Amino acid sequence: MSLLEVKNLKKSFDGLEVLKDISLTVEQGEVLAIIGPSGSGKSTLLRCCTNLETAEAGEIHYDGEFGLVFQNFNLFPHFSVLKNITDAPLRVQKRKKDEVFTEARELLRKMGLSDKADAYPYQLSGGQQQRVSIARALAMNPQVLFFDEPTSALDPELTGEILKVIKDLAAEHMTMVIVTHEMNFAKNVADHIIFMDKGVIAEQGTPEQVFGSENERMREFLGRLSN
Amino acid sequence: MDILSIVTQLGSGMLVSIEIFVCTLVFSLPLGLVISFARMSKIKPLQWLAKVYISVMRGTPLMLQLMVVYFGPYYLFGVRISTAYRMIAVMIGFAINYAAYFAEIYRGGIESMPVGQYEAAKLLGYSRVQTFFHIIFPQVVKRILPSVTNEVITLVKDTSLAFVLAVAEMFTIAKQMAASQTTMVPFVAAAVFYYVFNLIVAVGMEKLESKLNYYR
Numbered sequence: 001m002s003l004l005e006v007k008n009l010k011k012s013f014d015g016l017e018v019l020k021d022i023s024l025t026v027e028q029g030e031v032l033a034i035i036g037p038s039g040s041g042k043s044t045l046l047r048c049c050t051n052l053e054t055a056e057a058g059e060i061h062y063d064g065e066f067g068l069v070f071q072n073f074n075l076f077p078h079f080s081v082l083k084n085i086t087d088a089p090l091r092v093q094k095r096k097k098d099e100v101f102t103e104a105r106e107l108l109r110k111m112g113l114s115d116k117a118d119a120y121p122y123q124l125s126g127g128q129q130q131r132v133s134i135a136r137a138l139a140m141n142p143q144v145l146f147f148d149e150p151t152s153a154l155d156p157e158l159t160g161e162i163l164k165v166i167k168d169l170a171a172e173h174m175t176m177v178i179v180t181h182e183m184n185f186a187k188n189v190a191d192h193i194i195f196m197d198k199g200v201i202a203e204q205g206t207p208e209q210v211f212g213s214e215n216e217r218m219r220e221f222l223g224r225l226s227n
Numbered sequence: 228m229d230i231l232s233i234v235t236q237l238g239s240g241m242l243v244s245i246e247i248f249v250c251t252l253v254f255s256l257p258l259g260l261v262i263s264f265a266r267m268s269k270i271k272p273l274q275w276l277a278k279v280y281i282s283v284m285r286g287t288p289l290m291l292q293l294m295v296v297y298f299g300p301y302y303l304f305g306v307r308i309s310t311a312y313r314m315i316a317v318m319i320g321f322a323i324n325y326a327a328y329f330a331e332i333y334r335g336g337i338e339s340m341p342v343g344q345y346e347a348a349k350l351l352g353y354s355r356v357q358t359f360f361h362i363i364f365p366q367v368v369k370r371i372l373p374s375v376t377n378e379v380i381t382l383v384k385d386t387s388l389a390f391v392l393a394v395a396e397m398f399t400i401a402k403q404m405a406a407s408q409t410t411m412v413p414f415v416a417a418a419v420f421y422y423v424f425n426l427i428v429a430v431g432m433e434k435l436e437s438k439l440n441y442y443r
Binding site: 050051052067068070072074075076077078087088091092093120121122136137140 | 369
């Protein structure tokens with residue numbers, strides 16, 4: 001069975017159809033990248049999948065829990081880095097303290113932030129904050145991890161460190177759905193790419209298929225990016 | 228009348244002022260939060276009720292409100308008023324008045340919170356109550372502290388309004404002494420008392436603010 005299955009999803013804002021009949025599936029260990037111009041509905045699709053928006057029609061099925069990494073991190077500023085990561089597993093999932101802390105320290109080590117456990121978010125760079133927010137999402141042990149333009153709020157030189165973290169997660173077969181503007185990254189990391197335009201999936205397939213597509217809107221989109 | 232006896236008498240009045248001050252904060256701070264919830268409620272009649280309440284409390288003099296609370300039971304229901312009710316009326320009057328101001332301060336703070344904090348909490352599975360009291364409210368407190376300090380300082384001075392119900396707080400006593408001795412000294416002494424009281428309050432609030440400066 002698929003980890004995530006979306007069927008005939010529809011959503012409009014004030015009469016404007018933002019998602020028109022979207023269906024997709026995500027398999028265990030798959031990395032799905034969603035690309036497309038601004039206003040194409042890709043972020044709305046992600047927000048519907050993560051229950052931040054309610055779809056008008058259609059079905060969403062999950063097998064297991066999911067996590068989300070936001071564009072602008074949304075860390076809790078009044079919690080230290082370690083508390084940001086451990087609080088929900090302790091308070092919400094009610095897991096054992098030593099287990100949660102051991103796991104959190106391991107996650108921080110993986111993110112290269114071992115020395116930042118007691119820092120507060122404002123003391124970190126954007127890239128470091130985003131790594132903390134990835135660690136926070138991972139600490140909940142989700143089956144699927146969603147990313148909503150995870151590098152859009154970052155300076156170009158900080159983008160690379162986040163993309164590397166996501167790449168490492170892909171190598172560990174983490175199931176991920178990533179809305180992104182980073183075309184090369186999508187090409188390199190994704191197993192499957194969805195190109196959205198005007199609320200529909202205009203093109204999809206493997207990176208080779210999508211980037212080699214003759215689809216007019218896809219060509220136009222890629223053309224605009226290379227200029 | 229020597230300075231010492233002025234200071235002793237004012238001191239005993241000061242205790243009553245402090246009592247009014249503390250009780251007002253203890254009751255109006257939580258009450259204000261409840262009213263701000265009503266004000267932000269999606270239930271229209273509740274929202275409207277809170278709006279009217281805040282409007283009336285802020286739009287009429289506190290001195291008049293104190294008199295309504297004190298004399299109201301007699302004029303409205305014919306209930307005999309005991310002198311013991313004076314202090315209670317003062318506390319009720321102050322608490323419901325200050326709660327209206329605090330409600331608006333809370334609302335401003337709560338509405339200024341970025342929606343991303345709620346969304347992050349939701350994704351991590353926090354309940355609504357946990358989200359509010361654990362994630363949102365602590366940050367709101369930090370944001371509204373300067374406005375709360377303003378209100379608290381005003382409250383110290385407003386305690387003198389209890390004189391209209393002849394409660395023996397500091398200003399009432401100063402007035403009596405000044406009248407019977409025909410001297411300004413009790414007023415000057417009372418001014419010093421209020422000023423020092425507020426200085427302590429201001430320093431305390433500043434301490435609290437810097438304590439919350441561990442994050443931004």
